[in-house]
Amino acid sequence: MDEAVLWEKYSKTKDPKIKEQLILRYMPLVKLIAGRMAMYFGGNVEYEDLVSYGSIGLLDAIEKYDSRKGVKFETYAYTRIKGAIIDCVRSQDWVPRSIRQKAKEIEKAYIDIEKEGKIPTDEEVAKRVGLSLLELQKLQEKISSGMILSLEGFLDQNYETRIGGLEDFVSRPEVFVENEELKEVLRQEIDNLSENERMVIILYYFEDLSIKEIAQILGVSESRVSQLHTRALLKLRSRLEKYIK
Incomplete structure (x- = not known):
């Protein structure tokens, strides 16, 4: 049909039968999104669990979608599915406390170095937090899967505002303007x-490429992509902190 x-x-x-057809039609989208995100969560979250979480978002999207607004369902559902996965993973709080603590120390190091008017380098950050360069790089890989939640949530929140467009501006102009400024x-x-x-950042968040595909494009290892991802998120979060409190 x-x-x-x-x-x-x-x-x-x-009709429940038509709803079932819609679920089957768009389940590949759930699996695609879950597959992309699984590579950052590593072995901490099973792929099947991510698909299950994403299915919740798909069901929510099917119930709330209004085709009269002129937005493709795939576009609307993408945000809902990814948001459901992020919410479910975040609710489990699976990132070890020691990793979260070290991430805060590293983030503070980036902020302090930038306040001093210098460009943060891995070597300088490692020195500030009392780690060797190799230890910092290994830690960045571990932090990466947890750090993804922060920027994903920020981007998705603004992405939904972008989808809402004029309707959001009319109903909540102050929120729309604030989000536009944040973007x-x-x-x-x-x-x-x-x-x-x-x-x-661009290839992962805006071009929807996997870590493996990004590694091939940049000509580096997947672990290096993970390190770059974490370092970029730490920098962005430290710089955006004053705007999103």
């Missing part, structure tokens, strides 16, 4: 990252 016809019938009847700040801060850091 044609997609448009399927949605028209479901919006009128809420501009974020864009500027991404531009201020090193070339490789900027590429990792």
